[in-house]
Amino acid sequence: xxxxxxxxxxxxxxxxxxxxxxxxxxxxxxxxxxxxxxxxxxxxxxxxxxxxxxxxxxxxxxxxxxxxxxxxxxxxxxxxxxxxxxxxxxxxxxxxxxxxxxxxxxxxxxxxxxxxxxxxxxxxxxxxxxxxxxxxxxxxxxxxxxxxxxxxxxxxxxxxxxxxxxxxxxxxxxxxxxxxxxxxxxxxxxxxxxxxxxxxxxxxxxxxxxxxxxxxxxxxxxxxxxxxxxxxxxxxxxxxxxxxxxxxxxxxxxxxxxxxxxxxxxxxxxxxxxxxxxxxxxxxxxxxxxxxxxxxxxxxxxxxxxxxxxxxxxxxxxxxxxxxxxxxxxxxxxxxxxxxxxxxxxxxxxxxxxxxxxxxxxxxxxxxxxxxxxxxxxxxxxxxxxxxxxxxxxxxxxxxxxxxxxxxxxxxxxxxxxxxxxxxxxxxxxxxxxxxxxxxxxxxxxxxxxxxxxxxxxxxxxxxxxxxxxxxxxxxxxxxxxxxxxxxxxxxxxxxxxxxxxxxxxxxxxxxxxxxxxxxxxxxxxxxxxxxxxxxxxxxxxxxxxxxxxxxxxxxxxxxxxxxxxxxxxx
Ligand SMILES: Cc1cc2nc3c(=O)[nH]c(=O)nc-3n(C[C@H](O)[C@H](O)[C@H](O)COP(=O)(O)OP(=O)(O)OC[C@H]3O[C@@H](n4cnc5c(N)ncnc54)[C@H](O)[C@@H]3O)c2cc1C
Ligand code: SF4
Numbered sequence: 001x002x003x004x005x006x007x008x009x010x011x012x013x014x015x016x017x018x019x020x021x022x023x024x025x026x027x028x029x030x031x032x033x034x035x036x037x038x039x040x041x042x043x044x045x046x047x048x049x050x051x052x053x054x055x056x057x058x059x060x061x062x063x064x065x066x067x068x069x070x071x072x073x074x075x076x077x078x079x080x081x082x083x084x085x086x087x088x089x090x091x092x093x094x095x096x097x098x099x100x101x102x103x104x105x106x107x108x109x110x111x112x113x114x115x116x117x118x119x120x121x122x123x124x125x126x127x128x129x130x131x132x133x134x135x136x137x138x139x140x141x142x143x144x145x146x147x148x149x150x151x152x153x154x155x156x157x158x159x160x161x162x163x164x165x166x167x168x169x170x171x172x173x174x175x176x177x178x179x180x181x182x183x184x185x186x187x188x189x190x191x192x193x194x195x196x197x198x199x200x201x202x203x204x205x206x207x208x209x210x211x212x213x214x215x216x217x218x219x220x221x222x223x224x225x226x227x228x229x230x231x232x233x234x235x236x237x238x239x240x241x242x243x244x245x246x247x248x249x250x251x252x253x254x255x256x257x258x259x260x261x262x263x264x265x266x267x268x269x270x271x272x273x274x275x276x277x278x279x280x281x282x283x284x285x286x287x288x289x290x291x292x293x294x295x296x297x298x299x300x301x302x303x304x305x306x307x308x309x310x311x312x313x314x315x316x317x318x319x320x321x322x323x324x325x326x327x328x329x330x331x332x333x334x335x336x337x338x339x340x341x342x343x344x345x346x347x348x349x350x351x352x353x354x355x356x357x358x359x360x361x362x363x364x365x366x367x368x369x370x371x372x373x374x375x376x377x378x379x380x381x382x383x384x385x386x387x388x389x390x391x392x393x394x395x396x397x398x399x400x401x402x403x404x405x406x407x408x409x410x411x412x413x414x415x416x417x418x419x420x421x422x423x424x425x426x427x428x429x430x431x432x433x434x435x436x437x438x439x440x441x442x443x444x445x446x447x448x449x450x451x452x453x454x455x456x457x458x459x460x461x462x463x464x465x466x467x468x469x470x471x472x473x474x475x476x477x478x479x480x481x482x483x484x485x486x487x488x489x490x491x492x493x494x495x496x497x498x499x500x501x502x503x504x505x506x507x508x509x510x511x512x513x514x515x516x517x518x519x520x521x522x523x524x525x526x527x528x529x530x531x532x533x534x535x536x537x538x539x540x541x542x543x544x545x546x547x548x549x550x551x552x553x554x555x556x557x558x559x560x561x562x563x564x565x566x567x568x569x570x571x
Pocket of ligand 2: 206221224228229232234237353
């Protein structure tokens, strides 16, 4: 029998970027907030002497323990899904700050096209451009409506950057100047200009200079240590929830954080959430935390899984295309990329930062004509210098022996004589790509795992063919002696890392028939339940997700404060 605790204004499930932003905004607004995080407490001091590639990058020190909870995966409905028993395709956050602690900090705004993708595609190319089964939809919000919230997220995190010449209109400049320009970045930029493209610095949460944000939080400048992605920042330079929003919430005296608290159900009665049921994983004791408002910020998979396990919202049924929970799961298409080898140039790519690079959006969104192309949307193409670490940096030209003396000589020779140009491809939702509860496999508490049904489509294969060729052209323009461009896409598999940019499952929109939440991320049919994260994205864009997810979190926080004063639907 669960112990019932005193009621709070708001309970938050998971304390990463989503949970941290909600906690800081609501406590500043005077509400009492309990944050339940299943992982442990974290602080910057944990990362002194963090430069251990084996421990953090290869043995996944900071990630969810897959022996306790994982996901299952299958390529289509005809086959049985199997559990992801070791990390591959994506990595799952766990602990205070979630994945926001070990992210890279590449902080883009989705394009105006993204938010109105269906209308804009039909308007320019006609209905027939959208293939059968592709379930794109407008998001129920426009870029212009979301712009002030992008700005808020960028000021809180102190994003360093310059204007994207092909992006949506900005109301203000980035709060800090762009990061440094390395020789490799300059070559990329010059070559793109030579091809009449529009290069700009990758917007970065790594901080080009010391910065104090509007909440009074001061952070140091990035040291370009190169141990950023998969690592916590020992300088506190990288914006993460633990060094930005969580201290703000704590300082109000209105935030109670409980770590090692794993939420198993959202409790509800008569169409309203009443609180959550969770386990203290250090003692095994079960607690009920009642609340006036419940906010789910437990990432794409657990946002969807907890709703399904709690019988909230109508589960998505791929046979009829009805129902919303689990709908429009999408991923990312990263294989259209190229690598260039240089015989007489070295780039010192061991130095870098999580978000140090140059990029172009000439082939992203609808910034180019798709009339004669067999895909919609596109990709951000970039050269990023994130810090090539000694164990994983082994890129050699094709034809190099795979072991022995010659292999070793080639890895040494090319360690700093190659450049990767990558395309972060968008991913469209399809009727038969979805999330549901696995009928076989369970977590440590006996609850069903989240099951993913997903594969790449012709849309993705065409996109890779196109982007791979563009990356190859840029590398040739950069003067690489040998260029290897990948233009082929094999079926999706879950064993090699691609990106932790999963989206969908609890998507937003303007109709309860095709979306689970409105544009404040408030559930249509449970008005005091807000579901925050990239689970709300109705498709995935050609960028990293967190800038957009952060903007939506700020908007949701504003909505929750309004709702607390004046309950009811916010739209
Ligand atoms: C290696 C890596 C690099 C990345 N780089 C970038 C980048 O450069 N740019 C970018 O835009 N994005 C990047 N991302 C993605 C980015 O980190 C995420 O988009 C972002 O952190 C998501 O925030 P969130 O709050 O939605 O989820 P999370 O950060 O996953 O936080 C969710 C929290 O909820 C907790 N939780 C889950 N279930 C429960 C439960 N049942 N009970 C209690 N707590 C629970 C988890 O432990 C976790 O702490 C990267 C991700 C990874 C892994
Ligand atoms: S690269 Fe910069 S932001 Fe990233 S961990 Fe190192 S010092 Fe911190």
